[in-house]
Amino acid sequence: MNGLPNPPQTEPQSPGTGPETPHLPQSPGDPRTDPQSTGDPQTDPQSTGDPQTDPQSTGDPELDRAVELWLRWDRNPATRAQIQTLLDQNQVSELRSRLGSRLSFGTAGLRAKMGAGFNRINDLTVIQSTQGLCVHLTRCESALTQRGVVIGFDMRAQRESHCSSHRLAALAAAVFLSKQIPVFLFSSFVPTPLVPFAVLKFGAAAGIMITASHNHRQDNGYKVYSSCGAQISSSVDKQIISCISEHLCPWSASCWSLELSETSVLRTDPLQDVLRDYLRTVGRLCHHRSLNRSTGLRTVHSSFHGVGHTFVSQVFEVFGLNPPIPVPEQKDPDPDFPTVSVPNPEEGAPVLALSLSLADKIEAHLVLATDPDADRLAVAQKDQDSGQWRIFSGNEIAALLGWWMLLNYRNSQNQDLTQDQDQSVDLNQTLEQKVYMLATTVSSKILQSICSKEGLSYEETLPGFKWIGNRIHELHKSGHRVLFSFEESIGFLCDSPVPEKDGVSAAAVVAEMASFLHHHNLDLSRQLRNIYRTYGLHVSRTSYVVCHNPHTKNRIFCRLRDFDGSGFYPQTCGGRKILDVRDVSRGFDSRQRNQRAVLPVCSGHMITFWLQDDITATLRTSGTEPKIKIYVEIVSDQRDESELEAELQDVTASLLDEFLEPKKNHLIGQTL
Incomplete structure (x- = not known):
């Protein structure tokens, strides 16, 4: 690998047998509706029509347009008020942060903070995402109106945004129901695996799970499953994102109706049937x-x-x-x-x-x-x-x-x-x-x-x-x-x-x-x-640093591809020789004859180094959290475990200090 030049520099995009009658869980209250607002334009005067916006300006025409669209489209009083307050207070930077970009699919679907903004999880962005998914399915699933979709949710909620997983699931259901597409909407929270299980059980065209899994409490997410029960592939999520961008304006008042999922004859609650079959299968x-x-x-x-x-x-x-x-x-x-x-x-x-x-x-x-x-x-x-x-x-x-x-x-x-x-x-x-x-x-x-x-x-x-x-x-x-x-x-x-x-x-x-x-x-x-x-003894460690700035992440990985201006990847780490490099985000692998990676090119950054003494180390940006992850493993059938553990710690520290430079890059929260 010595003297191996870098592939061309092109920046990747940042990622965004069981009981006959199972014991059914109960939702801890129903946070979908707020006592001050139903979110339904037919019952909430605050949400009807296109609101007249104050002709205030941020000084940025593009941002002004984004603010105007948000206030025109959003019918959740809480999140509309959040944007209006920021506008009134002239908090341009925060407005740009919330409205300057849109959600994109990462390794586990859409995931972001709850709250107002085009790059956050809220009523409007879930409706937009579901409209895009609906259009995509209409184009590729000829039997969509017979097969339907499955929708589940967890227990997440954010009071200040009138936002909860249950509410968002009901709104997603409303989008499909407004197009006469059947919906299997769970009546209570479920584990994520029950959604793809239900997709396969019913032969549904797709599944949606509203969850942020293990993320911080302020986050939520939107995970999409294809008809095979697996999460959608990267090629499909790009098609869906394209469909979303073509259908940003909510189609009709029905898309905002929380009651539609309760009253429509096209909505089915699959919980009892799915749980019973799931328990038998797991058995x-x-x-x-x-x-x-x-x-x-x-x-x-x-x-x-x-x-x-x-x-x-x-x-x-x-x-x-x-x-x-x-x-x-x-x-x-x-x-x-x-x-x-x-x-x-x-x-x-x-x-x-x-x-x-x-x-x-x-x-x-x-x-x-x-x-x-x-x-x-x-x-x-x-x-x-x-x-x-x-x-x-x-x-x-x-x-x-x-x-x-x-x-x-x-x-x-x-x-x-x-x-x-x-x-x-x-x-x-x-x-x-x-x-x-x-x-x-x-x-x-x-x-x-x-x-x-x-x-x-x-x-x-x-x-x-x-x-x-x-x-x-x-x-x-x-x-x-x-x-x-x-x-x-x-x-x-x-x-x-x-x-x-x-x-x-x-x-x-x-x-x-x-x-x-x-x-x-x-x-x-x-x-x-x-x-x-x-x-053989396999000793491994996974650690991470927190990095909230996408530009810093890009700079770190660009430096590794042109290590300190050498035009090459680094040749050593902690005094250990680097034998080979794989940069999947560039489709490069020095171990292959044609130097092309076998694994597909990925979004984000991921570089793997093979060091002497059977050491493998990978640095990658997380697709769901603001982290750079560090993976190290040593394999040996000759050496003592304590010896390998000590070397593992040393290699991890070297990767951190030499390649990530935490002080210089203001990286926080490393867990080693």
Whole structure:
């Protein structure tokens, strides 16, 4: 790779078996309507007609036009007032920040702060986005009026904007209903995985989930699923964005009607049918129900003030597991997230403090935490040897789940799986190549090592589960089976027909695995060591810095492509030689003969460095948060784990100091 020149510089765009009658969750009130305004132009005098705007000027004709359009189109009194107040106070910079750009699709759909503005999540931008989606579907789905769409939502809300996930879901439904398109609109909040499940169940043309997943409480989002149940691909989201830009003005008063989704004969509530079938489908992942019923393992579960606990409890019931014990302060849905500054279980010990404290108090063995929309899962267990709680990384959980899914697959194939109490199961058998495991390219290579040794097929995708989901769909169409998939940010999918990560089913699978190991006098930590002895030690770390300025992000990555004016990528990191470079955002890979990356070109920035001593390091901008993420992994079957951990920390520090320059670039909040 020495002397390797850079590809041309072109800036990427910044991303933006269960109970017959399931126990249904109840919404914590219905925040769709505000007591002061229904948002319906037929019942709210504040929202009728085209309001007469004050002929005030910001001094910027383009911005004046954006303000005029906002005040003309928006019929939510709260968000109209926000823009009018900024105009009255001549806060030009804030107006430009809110109105100067539009939402774009990132790795998980549209995601932004709630509030007034074309680049925020609010009534108007959801109506605009849904109109664009509706136009796109009309063009490519000839049976749209027969197939319909599925719409779900979580529990997020922002009082000052009269904005909530429930309200936004009702408005999205109104857009489709106004065009006589059937809508399967859930009557209560649901985990994100139930939306793609419903899309497949009903053969719907698309699905929408209103959620910001694990983002800060002020955020919300709009995730779109195609008819195959996977998130829309990048090529499709560009088509939808184009359709949105062509249909920015709300079509009719009906698009603002919150009542339409309650009164239309074209609206169906799918909750009971979907939940019943979902529980039966997930029940097929249970392989040791008798053992589960006899286990003494106790599990604490936190839903992080989100939607997960009711659903996790029901899946545990299907598996015959002891009911998960909720963290009382975090059990019920609460859009204020009062006990966590960031509702992201991936943050580890600080956000899991209440869960670990309760587990100590009641002498529980296992802690599970789902994020607010319950598509991701964090895992902790008290180590049998040290007596200390161990919080497992996403890569470590994936190593365990990959082993567990393969073990049970072979068991289902009637193969001998007898194991000694203190040894991991012998996996040295060859399987047909139609069994796959998938991972994102920034995740650990542990699945690659397992698949290589055991004769399975393995593939990588770009970061973001939408890439995994669409690849799963392609493999399923070709008759292949995807046994397990994951992304390092605690997103897992265990042998499901639905191509989306699922924290609810993963929680039950992990609990069953822990019960099985407990029965054999093992815990997760011991079994992880067994896995590493068999497939090589994989030590990894994911960290990040916060960067709110897109220009700073661009400058950092441009410098790496022309490192300190050399015309080349950096040749060393922390004194270690860099052997190869892949810059997916430029379609460049020095390992390939033609120097073209195999993975598709991505939006944002992502550069991978292969260093000496089997070290892989990747820097990438997040598609959902203002972060630059740092991924490092070292693989070895010769060296000691503590030695690798020390080197891992050193490499991470070198990447931070030499490549990201946190002081110079005012980067904050690094987690190392």
